[in-house]
Amino acid sequence: MSGGDARQISVRTKDRNSEERSEQLAPPLRRDQSDSITYRSFLRVRAYAVMTKPRVMELLLVTTVPTMILAHGGPPNLPLIVATLMGGAASSGSASAFNMYLDRDMDAQMRRTSGRPLVTGEVAPRSGLLFAWILAVSSTVWFWCLVNYLAAALSVCAILWYVVVYTILLKRRTEQNIVWGGIAGCFPVVIGWASATGTVSWPAVILFLVIFFWTPAHYWPLSVKYGEDYRRVGVPMLGAIHGIEHVAKRVIAYAVATATASLLLIPVAGMSWTYATVAVVGGAWFVGEGLRLQAAARRAEAAARPMRMFVVSNAYLALLFAAVAIDTLVKHRFS
Incomplete structure (x- = not known):
């Protein structure tokens, strides 16, 4: 063995010895988080929350x-x-x-x-x-x-x-x-x-009706997106068994019913122009989005974008009930 080879072997041996000493001196690795009791408890609580x-x-x-x-x-x-x-x-x-x-x-x-x-x-x-x-x-x-x-x-x-x-x-x-x-x-x-x-008084009944009519118009577009899932398990959601244009027609009918029911609250609960404005404009927006969905479905079902109707329905309901609260609080403040 030549002197150069001996020196190389010596260097490699020192490097290995150095690495071994470093590993010995290094702090032990932390256990995987999933093995900790705290993390397992968190996952369990989260699972029940999801339920x-x-x-x-x-x-x-x-x-x-x-x-x-x-x-x-x-x-x-x-x-x-x-x-x-x-x-x-x-x-x-x-x-x-x-x-x-x-x-x-x-x-x-x-x-x-x-x-x-x-x-x-x-x-x-x-x-x-x-x-x-x-x-x-x-x-x-x-x-x-x-x-x-x-x-x-x-x-x-x-x-x-x-x-x-x-x-x-x-x-x-x-x-x-x-x-x-x-x-x-x-x-x-x-x-x-x-x-x-x-x-339970009449205004509560009217709000009950608002949500009753709103729910199908809100959920049916979602059933279009997950139609394949529902067909696979045999659940006859409207969007799984009919085309988007048919769904849109039904959505429009329930959106009109929702908007109409929301207007009944004005005379029954004595709502002012604040709520009335949101109910009229918001209702027109809700129905208009249903009409847009129908028109898009007639042109090409792939371009219909039913989830846009789903998002609009959420925004509409939030705005309508926010108007209920604001209208009442304003009247209370200045009464």
Whole structure:
């Protein structure tokens, strides 16, 4: 062996020895985050939160507080608002958890729902069902003790309607599933009114009708986007069994009904020009977007963009109920 080769071997040996010493002196690597108890607990809590369908709760927030303000003729006391929203969130979460438990078989086959906790195994079916019952019972007791018995009774009705009428009886059987099943989403306004007054009056009924007519016009465009999913599992959502032009015609009809119902609140609840302006302009926008969807579908279904109608429907409802609150608060301020 030459002297140069010996020196190279010596250098490599020193380098290896240096690396080994560095590894020995280096602090031990942190365990993977997924192995930590804290992170596993976070994932478990998140899985149960997903079961409550937080996005569905947005309807609760958008509609309940303005309804309570209208019912009270001004801002209700904050503890009552908080109690109503917390009870409503638990009630809504219960209905959603029952829905996920009952639909877990088809959720596993749908791209949109394949990541739900009962499908992925993050939550066991038995645990999910127990969670749904805990929320149902706790929300009822909460309303009964901290709000009033009428709000508690209406909360129970909302859960039963969503779970029994919509999920079990209608969803897999008829294209009218979202029309009549959507009544469950109308309950937050009557619960809010009952929480503020202990009764249900005509303005609450009109707001109930607004959401009743709004729901199909809001959801049917979404059913077009996920039509393949619904066809795969045999759920007859309108957008899965009919073309976009047919869906657009039905959306227009329900958008017109929604806008008309919103105008009824003006004489019945004594709304001023603030609400009236938003109701008229917003209603025209809502209906106009349905007409745009129909015109686009006639030209080329691929260019129809049904999700634009979905987004507009959300914005319209938010603006309408914001107008309910602002109109009432302004009148209260200057009365």
